[in-house]
Amino acid sequence: xxxxxxxxxxxxxxxxxxxxxxxxxxxxxxxxxxxxxxxxxxxxxxxxxxxxxxxxxxxxxxxxxxxxxxxxxxxxxxxxxxxxxxxxxxxxxxxxxxxxxxxxxxxxxxxxxxxxxxxxxxxxxxxxxxxxxxxxxxxxxxxxxxxxxxxxxxxxxxxxxxxxxxxxxxxxxxxxxxxxxxxxxxxxxxxxxxxxxxxxxxxxxxxxxxxxxxxxxxxxxxxxxxxxxxxxxxxxxxxxxxxxxxxxxxxxxxxxxxxxxxx
Numbered sequence: 001x002x003x004x005x006x007x008x009x010x011x012x013x014x015x016x017x018x019x020x021x022x023x024x025x026x027x028x029x030x031x032x033x034x035x036x037x038x039x040x041x042x043x044x045x046x047x048x049x050x051x052x053x054x055x056x057x058x059x060x061x062x063x064x065x066x067x068x069x070x071x072x073x074x075x076x077x078x079x080x081x082x083x084x085x086x087x088x089x090x091x092x093x094x095x096x097x098x099x100x101x102x103x104x105x106x107x108x109x110x111x112x113x114x115x116x117x118x119x120x121x122x123x124x125x126x127x128x129x130x131x132x133x134x135x136x137x138x139x140x141x142x143x144x145x146x147x148x149x150x151x152x153x154x155x156x157x158x159x160x161x162x163x164x165x166x167x168x169x170x171x172x173x174x175x176x177x178x179x180x181x182x183x184x185x186x187x188x189x190x191x192x193x194x195x196x197x198x199x200x201x202x203x204x205x206x207x208x209x210x211x212x213x214x215x216x217x218x219x220x221x222x223x224x225x226x227x228x229x230x231x232x233x234x235x236x237x238x239x240x241x242x243x244x245x246x247x248x249x250x251x252x253x254x255x256x257x258x259x260x261x262x263x
Contacts, residue, residue: 042072042073042074042101042102043072043073043102044066044069044071044072044073044076044102044103044104045066045102045103046062046102046103046104047061047062047065047066047103047104047106048099048103048104048105048106049061049106049107049108050105050106050107050108051107051108051109053090053108053110054090054110055089055090055110055135055139056088056089056090056091056108056110061085061088061106064088065081065084065085065088068084069081069084072102073098073100073101073102076098076104078096078098081096081104082094082095082096085106085108089134089135089136090110090111090133090135091108091109091110091111092109092110092111092127092131092133093108093109094106094107094108094109095107111125111127111131111133111135112127112128113125113126113127113135113140113143113145114126114127114128114145114159115145115146115147115148115159115162116137116145116146116147116148117132117148117149117155118147118148118149118180119132119149121134122137123135123136123137125137125140125145126148126155126158126159129156130155130156130157130158130159130160131155131156132155146162146176146177146178146179147177147178147179147190148162148178148179148180149178149179149180149181150180150181150182151181151183154181157181158179158180158181160204161179161181161187161204161207162176162179164204164208165179165189165207165208165211168208168211168212169211169215172215173193173229173230174191174192174193174195174229174230174232175191175192176189176190176191176192177190177191177192178190184201185201186198186199186200186201186238187199187200187201187202187207189211191232193230193232194233195232195233195234195235196233196234196235197211197214197234197235197236197237198235198236198237198238199211199237199238200237200238210237211237214235214237214243215229218232218245221245222247225247225250227247227249227250231247231248231249231250232245232246232247232248233245233246233247233248234246
Protein backbone atom coordinates (compact mmCIF):
# COMPACT_ATOMS: atom_id res chain seq x y z
CA UNK A 1 0.00 0.00 0.00
CA UNK A 2 1.57 3.32 -1.02
CA UNK A 3 2.10 6.09 1.51
CA UNK A 4 0.17 9.27 1.12
CA UNK A 5 2.43 12.20 0.25
CA UNK A 6 2.51 15.00 2.79
CA UNK A 7 0.95 18.24 1.75
CA UNK A 8 3.35 20.84 0.42
CA UNK A 9 2.73 23.19 3.32
CA UNK A 10 3.60 20.44 5.85
CA UNK A 11 6.82 19.61 4.06
CA UNK A 12 7.72 23.26 3.88
CA UNK A 13 7.07 23.64 7.58
CA UNK A 14 9.26 20.63 8.44
CA UNK A 15 12.12 21.92 6.27
CA UNK A 16 11.84 25.35 7.85
CA UNK A 17 11.91 23.80 11.33
CA UNK A 18 14.99 21.69 10.48
CA UNK A 19 16.79 24.69 9.04
CA UNK A 20 15.93 26.77 12.05
CA UNK A 21 17.15 24.02 14.39
CA UNK A 22 20.41 23.72 12.46
CA UNK A 23 20.91 27.46 12.60
CA UNK A 24 20.29 27.54 16.34
CA UNK A 25 22.70 24.63 16.83
CA UNK A 26 25.42 26.41 14.86
CA UNK A 27 24.87 29.60 16.84
CA UNK A 28 25.04 27.71 20.14
CA UNK A 29 28.29 26.01 19.06
CA UNK A 30 29.77 29.31 17.93
CA UNK A 31 28.79 30.92 21.22
CA UNK A 32 30.35 28.03 23.13
CA UNK A 33 33.58 28.38 21.15
CA UNK A 34 33.70 32.13 21.69
CA UNK A 35 33.03 31.59 25.38
CA UNK A 36 35.90 29.10 25.64
CA UNK A 37 38.25 31.36 23.70
CA UNK A 38 37.50 34.39 25.87
CA UNK A 39 37.02 32.69 29.21
CA UNK A 40 39.89 33.68 31.56
CA UNK A 41 39.61 30.27 33.21
CA UNK A 42 41.56 28.83 30.25
CA UNK A 43 44.37 31.37 30.31
CA UNK A 44 47.75 29.67 30.80
CA UNK A 45 48.74 30.34 34.41
CA UNK A 46 50.97 27.38 35.21
CA UNK A 47 54.05 25.77 33.70
CA UNK A 48 54.92 22.23 34.75
CA UNK A 49 58.48 21.20 33.92
CA UNK A 50 59.17 17.51 33.36
CA UNK A 51 62.52 15.76 33.23
CA UNK A 52 65.47 16.58 35.45
CA UNK A 53 66.62 20.10 34.57
CA UNK A 54 69.62 21.31 36.53
CA UNK A 55 69.44 25.01 35.69
CA UNK A 56 65.82 25.69 34.67
CA UNK A 57 63.08 25.86 37.31
CA UNK A 58 59.34 26.03 36.76
CA UNK A 59 59.17 29.21 38.83
CA UNK A 60 61.85 30.90 36.76
CA UNK A 61 60.28 29.81 33.47
CA UNK A 62 56.86 31.04 34.56
CA UNK A 63 58.28 34.42 35.48
CA UNK A 64 60.11 34.80 32.16
CA UNK A 65 57.88 32.98 29.67
CA UNK A 66 54.27 33.55 30.78
CA UNK A 67 54.32 37.29 30.08
CA UNK A 68 55.34 36.51 26.48
CA UNK A 69 52.59 33.99 25.76
CA UNK A 70 49.76 34.99 23.44
CA UNK A 71 46.47 33.12 23.67
CA UNK A 72 44.95 30.63 26.05
CA UNK A 73 44.85 26.86 26.27
CA UNK A 74 43.02 26.59 22.92
CA UNK A 75 44.57 29.42 20.90
CA UNK A 76 48.20 29.22 22.03
CA UNK A 77 50.64 28.75 19.14
CA UNK A 78 52.81 25.87 20.38
CA UNK A 79 55.50 26.37 17.72
CA UNK A 80 55.96 30.03 18.62
CA UNK A 81 55.86 29.19 22.33
CA UNK A 82 58.49 26.49 21.84
CA UNK A 83 60.83 29.10 20.37
CA UNK A 84 60.24 31.33 23.40
CA UNK A 85 61.29 28.51 25.74
CA UNK A 86 64.34 27.67 23.64
CA UNK A 87 65.54 31.25 23.92
CA UNK A 88 65.85 30.87 27.67
CA UNK A 89 69.35 30.33 29.12
CA UNK A 90 70.37 26.66 29.41
CA UNK A 91 67.40 25.41 27.33
CA UNK A 92 68.44 23.54 24.20
CA UNK A 93 65.11 21.99 23.22
CA UNK A 94 61.57 22.15 24.58
CA UNK A 95 58.57 19.88 23.96
CA UNK A 96 55.18 21.37 24.87
CA UNK A 97 51.75 19.89 25.60
CA UNK A 98 48.51 21.53 26.66
CA UNK A 99 46.97 20.31 29.92
CA UNK A 100 43.38 21.20 30.84
CA UNK A 101 42.32 23.72 32.00
CA UNK A 102 45.21 26.22 32.22
CA UNK A 103 48.53 24.36 32.33
CA UNK A 104 51.41 24.01 29.92
CA UNK A 105 53.45 20.82 30.31
CA UNK A 106 57.06 21.30 29.25
CA UNK A 107 59.76 18.71 28.80
CA UNK A 108 63.18 20.32 28.57
CA UNK A 109 66.53 19.26 27.22
CA UNK A 110 69.19 21.45 28.74
CA UNK A 111 72.61 22.34 27.44
CA UNK A 112 75.31 20.30 29.18
CA UNK A 113 78.47 22.45 29.19
CA UNK A 114 81.76 20.74 28.35
CA UNK A 115 83.93 23.80 27.71
CA UNK A 116 84.08 27.56 27.93
CA UNK A 117 83.97 29.30 24.56
CA UNK A 118 86.16 32.39 24.44
CA UNK A 119 84.17 34.26 21.82
CA UNK A 120 82.82 37.79 21.61
CA UNK A 121 80.52 37.21 24.57
CA UNK A 122 81.91 36.56 28.04
CA UNK A 123 79.11 34.12 28.90
CA UNK A 124 79.35 31.61 26.04
CA UNK A 125 80.00 27.89 26.47
CA UNK A 126 79.98 24.74 24.34
CA UNK A 127 77.60 21.85 24.94
CA UNK A 128 78.12 18.15 24.29
CA UNK A 129 77.01 18.61 20.66
CA UNK A 130 79.69 21.22 20.00
CA UNK A 131 77.08 24.00 19.92
CA UNK A 132 77.80 27.44 21.36
CA UNK A 133 75.23 28.71 23.85
CA UNK A 134 75.01 31.63 26.25
CA UNK A 135 74.29 31.23 29.96
CA UNK A 136 75.58 32.20 33.39
CA UNK A 137 79.08 30.75 33.73
CA UNK A 138 78.89 31.25 37.48
CA UNK A 139 76.57 28.25 37.72
CA UNK A 140 79.37 25.92 36.59
CA UNK A 141 82.34 27.69 38.17
CA UNK A 142 82.84 24.65 40.42
CA UNK A 143 83.52 22.52 37.34
CA UNK A 144 86.95 22.48 35.74
CA UNK A 145 86.13 23.14 32.10
CA UNK A 146 88.66 23.70 29.31
CA UNK A 147 88.71 26.93 27.32
CA UNK A 148 88.17 26.69 23.58
CA UNK A 149 87.99 29.30 20.84
CA UNK A 150 87.88 29.56 17.09
CA UNK A 151 86.20 31.25 14.13
CA UNK A 152 82.41 31.39 13.93
CA UNK A 153 80.88 28.06 12.99
CA UNK A 154 83.95 26.04 14.03
CA UNK A 155 82.99 25.19 17.62
CA UNK A 156 82.20 21.53 16.85
CA UNK A 157 85.55 21.09 15.05
CA UNK A 158 87.46 22.69 17.91
CA UNK A 159 85.71 20.48 20.47
CA UNK A 160 86.44 17.38 18.38
CA UNK A 161 90.13 18.29 18.14
CA UNK A 162 90.32 18.97 21.88
CA UNK A 163 88.80 15.58 22.68
CA UNK A 164 91.25 13.92 20.30
CA UNK A 165 94.28 15.66 21.84
CA UNK A 166 93.01 14.92 25.34
CA UNK A 167 93.04 11.23 24.47
CA UNK A 168 96.48 11.57 22.88
CA UNK A 169 97.88 13.09 26.10
CA UNK A 170 96.24 10.59 28.43
CA UNK A 171 98.75 9.72 31.12
CA UNK A 172 100.89 12.79 30.44
CA UNK A 173 101.66 14.93 33.48
CA UNK A 174 100.79 18.03 31.44
CA UNK A 175 97.14 17.98 30.41
CA UNK A 176 95.46 20.27 27.85
CA UNK A 177 93.43 23.08 29.43
CA UNK A 178 92.80 25.29 26.40
CA UNK A 179 92.76 24.95 22.61
CA UNK A 180 92.40 27.76 20.09
CA UNK A 181 91.94 27.64 16.33
CA UNK A 182 93.25 30.80 14.69
CA UNK A 183 91.58 32.43 11.66
CA UNK A 184 94.44 31.07 9.55
CA UNK A 185 93.71 27.49 10.63
CA UNK A 186 96.58 26.98 13.11
CA UNK A 187 96.06 25.18 16.39
CA UNK A 188 97.31 26.64 19.68
CA UNK A 189 97.37 24.32 22.70
CA UNK A 190 97.82 25.36 26.34
CA UNK A 191 98.84 22.82 28.98
CA UNK A 192 98.16 22.56 32.70
CA UNK A 193 101.70 23.69 33.57
CA UNK A 194 101.11 26.93 31.66
CA UNK A 195 102.98 25.90 28.52
CA UNK A 196 101.90 27.33 25.17
CA UNK A 197 102.27 25.09 22.11
CA UNK A 198 101.97 26.08 18.46
CA UNK A 199 100.79 22.92 16.73
CA UNK A 200 100.39 24.25 13.20
CA UNK A 201 97.54 23.46 10.81
CA UNK A 202 96.09 20.12 9.82
CA UNK A 203 93.56 17.42 10.60
CA UNK A 204 93.48 15.34 13.78
CA UNK A 205 95.89 12.65 12.62
CA UNK A 206 98.44 15.21 11.37
CA UNK A 207 98.35 17.35 14.49
CA UNK A 208 98.26 14.29 16.73
CA UNK A 209 101.35 12.83 15.07
CA UNK A 210 103.31 16.05 15.59
CA UNK A 211 102.32 16.09 19.24
CA UNK A 212 103.21 12.42 19.74
CA UNK A 213 106.62 12.87 18.10
CA UNK A 214 107.28 15.93 20.24
CA UNK A 215 106.62 14.26 23.58
CA UNK A 216 108.51 11.15 22.49
CA UNK A 217 111.69 13.11 21.78
CA UNK A 218 111.35 15.84 24.42
CA UNK A 219 113.04 13.95 27.30
CA UNK A 220 116.07 13.28 25.10
CA UNK A 221 116.25 16.94 24.06
CA UNK A 222 116.09 18.09 27.68
CA UNK A 223 118.56 15.54 29.11
CA UNK A 224 121.68 17.66 28.45
CA UNK A 225 120.03 20.57 30.27
CA UNK A 226 119.11 18.54 33.32
CA UNK A 227 115.48 19.71 33.37
CA UNK A 228 112.18 17.89 33.32
CA UNK A 229 109.46 18.25 30.64
CA UNK A 230 107.32 20.19 33.15
CA UNK A 231 109.77 23.10 32.67
CA UNK A 232 108.37 23.57 29.18
CA UNK A 233 107.11 27.13 28.65
CA UNK A 234 106.69 27.31 24.88
CA UNK A 235 106.98 24.93 21.95
CA UNK A 236 106.67 25.59 18.24
CA UNK A 237 105.94 22.43 16.27
CA UNK A 238 105.45 24.18 12.94
CA UNK A 239 109.05 23.55 11.86
CA UNK A 240 109.44 20.99 9.12
CA UNK A 241 112.26 18.91 10.63
CA UNK A 242 112.09 19.72 14.32
CA UNK A 243 110.71 22.09 16.89
CA UNK A 244 111.71 25.10 18.94
CA UNK A 245 111.21 25.22 22.68
CA UNK A 246 111.59 27.65 25.54
CA UNK A 247 112.07 26.45 29.12
CA UNK A 248 111.51 28.07 32.49
CA UNK A 249 114.73 28.86 34.27
CA UNK A 250 116.88 27.97 31.26
CA UNK A 251 118.70 30.68 29.31
CA UNK A 252 120.42 29.78 26.05
CA UNK A 253 122.40 31.82 23.59
CA UNK A 254 119.77 31.49 20.88
CA UNK A 255 117.19 34.02 22.04
CA UNK A 256 116.38 32.12 25.24
CA UNK A 257 115.41 29.03 23.27
CA UNK A 258 116.58 25.51 23.95
CA UNK A 259 118.05 23.64 20.96
CA UNK A 260 115.46 22.29 18.57
CA UNK A 261 114.70 18.62 18.97
CA UNK A 262 114.83 16.38 15.93
CA UNK A 263 111.86 14.26 15.05
